[in-house]
Amino acid sequence: xxxxxxxxxxxxxxxxxxxxxxxxxxxxxxxxxxxxxxxxxxxxxxxxxxxxxxxxxxxxxxxxxxxxxxxxxxxxxxxxxxxxxxxxxxxxxxxxxxxxxxxxxxxxxxxxxxxxxxxxxxxxxxxxxxxxxxxxxxxxxxxxxxxxxxxxxxxxxxxxxxxxxxxxxxxxxxxxxxxxxxxxxxxxxxxxxxxxxxxxxxxxxxxxxxxxxxxxxxxxxxxxxxxxxxxxxxxxxxxxxxxxxxxxxxxxxxxxxxxxxxxxxxxxxxxxxxxxxxxxxxxxxxxxxxxxxxxxxxxxxxxxxxxxxxxxxxxxxxxxxxxxxxxxxxxxxxxxxxxxxxxxxxxxxxxxxxxxxxxxxxxxxxxxxxxxxxxxxxxxxxxxxxxxxxxxxxxxxxxxxxxxxxxxxxxxxxxxxxxxxxxxxxxxxxxxxxxxxxxxxxxxxxxxxxxxxxxxxxxxxxxxxxxxxxxxxxxxxxxxxxxxxxxxxxxxxxxxxxxxxx
Ligand SMILES: [Zn+2]
Numbered sequence: 001x002x003x004x005x006x007x008x009x010x011x012x013x014x015x016x017x018x019x020x021x022x023x024x025x026x027x028x029x030x031x032x033x034x035x036x037x038x039x040x041x042x043x044x045x046x047x048x049x050x051x052x053x054x055x056x057x058x059x060x061x062x063x064x065x066x067x068x069x070x071x072x073x074x075x076x077x078x079x080x081x082x083x084x085x086x087x088x089x090x091x092x093x094x095x096x097x098x099x100x101x102x103x104x105x106x107x108x109x110x111x112x113x114x115x116x117x118x119x120x121x122x123x124x125x126x127x128x129x130x131x132x133x134x135x136x137x138x139x140x141x142x143x144x145x146x147x148x149x150x151x152x153x154x155x156x157x158x159x160x161x162x163x164x165x166x167x168x169x170x171x172x173x174x175x176x177x178x179x180x181x182x183x184x185x186x187x188x189x190x191x192x193x194x195x196x197x198x199x200x201x202x203x204x205x206x207x208x209x210x211x212x213x214x215x216x217x218x219x220x221x222x223x224x225x226x227x228x229x230x231x232x233x234x235x236x237x238x239x240x241x242x243x244x245x246x247x248x249x250x251x252x253x254x255x256x257x258x259x260x261x262x263x264x265x266x267x268x269x270x271x272x273x274x275x276x277x278x279x280x281x282x283x284x285x286x287x288x289x290x291x292x293x294x295x296x297x298x299x300x301x302x303x304x305x306x307x308x309x310x311x312x313x314x315x316x317x318x319x320x321x322x323x324x325x326x327x328x329x330x331x332x333x334x335x336x337x338x339x340x341x342x343x344x345x346x347x348x349x350x351x352x353x354x355x356x357x358x359x360x361x362x363x364x365x366x367x368x369x370x371x372x373x374x375x376x377x378x379x380x381x382x383x384x385x386x387x388x389x390x391x392x393x394x395x396x397x398x399x400x401x402x403x404x405x406x407x408x409x410x411x412x413x414x415x416x417x418x419x420x421x422x423x424x425x426x427x428x429x430x431x432x433x434x435x436x437x438x439x440x441x442x443x444x445x446x447x448x449x450x451x452x453x454x455x456x457x458x459x460x461x462x463x464x465x466x467x468x469x470x471x472x473x474x475x476x477x478x479x480x481x482x483x484x485x486x487x488x489x490x491x492x493x494x495x496x497x498x499x500x501x502x
Pocket of ligand 1 (some may be wrong): 322
């Protein structure tokens with residue numbers, strides 16, 4: 001072969017490669033541009049291509065997603081601060097050492113708390129995943145955006161944390177382990193790297209993968225002139241409750257009811273029928289703690305690796321739970337989450353480690369996780385978008401002397417709202433117009449309903465709820481979350497496995 005033939009052959013191959021690259025890139029851009037994923041999903045839904053398409057798209061989204069998707073950098077970052085948001089699904093505050101739990105389940109998080117501001121009375125906006133994360137990512141109460149009993153698509157008009165940070169110059173990546181905080185509901189907006197391949201259902205242990213993928217993303221941030229934002233979502237404490245060999249808390253006595261039920265829905269039915277014996281309930285608690293300890297270990301590995309890479313000290317690290325879990329401790333025999341607004345469900349852990357571990361300490365005043373977004377933006381000196389448009393709501397500026405009321409609600413299995421103000425907590429079941437009142441500083445388990453003794457407090461707290469509802473209504477300004485496209489049979493099956501659809 002002559003040199004020129006060789007050269008022609010080379011160019012022909014280069015053109016062929018270029019053509020293929022253009023075709024692939026065009027396909028990817030089409031597939032990844034604003035929302036055609038659903039349209040494409042519809043096109044191939046039900047076909048043999050579906051599974052392959054989803055696998056490929058999962059891989060693309062996880063590994064190669066370009067920033068042209070939803071992340072458009074508009075400014076140079078004004079702050080060099082890396083921001084790491086670590087969330088654990090279904091994590092009660094009172095099952096952690098730094099919140100006073102007697103079992104040693106969380107040595108790594110306890111160590112993080114020693115470098116952080118600890119918000120000892122943090123309240124989630126809602127007792128289940130999607131609306132709880134809507135609160136964290138938008139700074140708005142989910143009720144203000146039309147979220148009620150079903151998981152809905154985050155309205156595209158509402159700014160979200162990752163998008164704000166991305167536009168402000170941050171490199172962004174998210175690793176999640178549940179579809180309720182995934183692409184299907186719009187939570188990937190603003191992330192230029194995204195991985196939700198670990199949304200594997202109830203019995204899938206994923207914490208190791210979340211830590212590994214988080215580190216992979218951190219190492220992929222090669223533009224060291226720009227800070228990064230990482231969101232890492234862990235899921236293992238969520239049911240099913242599995243005991244981890246290396247973190248055993250049980251005494252080996254098996255509950256008789258557990259052998260009858262092999263998934264959470266059956267356990268919930270047994271619990272509500274009063275058929276879970278004490279040993280079974282204890283076994284659930286022991287396994288739940290084992291899952292927490294396993295997750296804590298994996299978060300410890302992530303933090304150790306941050307330290308090794310020299311990224312711990314000067315990063316802002318936010319740690320939180322999205323909601324808690326009822327563990328059959330109440331007379332109603334509730335198990336699981338979503339259905340109530342008791343402390344077991346809405347009281348979540350919240351730690352904020354500032355760069356250089358400035359401002360270590362504890363805050364007992366009730367605060368809301370909807371204030372996480374304005375807090376992060378306050379810490380980096382960036383203005384918060386409406387409705388949290390000022391630094392007033394920043395948790396770095398909480399006035400202990402005049403606590404603000406904090407709200408949460410659920411629309412699953414009823415209509416329940418709650419407000420915490422100072423030491424008081426009012427729960428209002430709006431479907432039956434009944435209120436309960438507790439002093440949570442003395443009675444965190446909400447055993448002693450004081451509504452009859454303190455009618456004036458009840459009417460004051462009820463008026464706070466009325467005002468809050470007016471505010472929610474006023475702040476909606478026509479924005480309402482809408483349903484995502486219909487589930488495919490495979491997605492329906494996956495959610496059934498998670499216990500979310502019948
Ligand atoms: Zn959750």
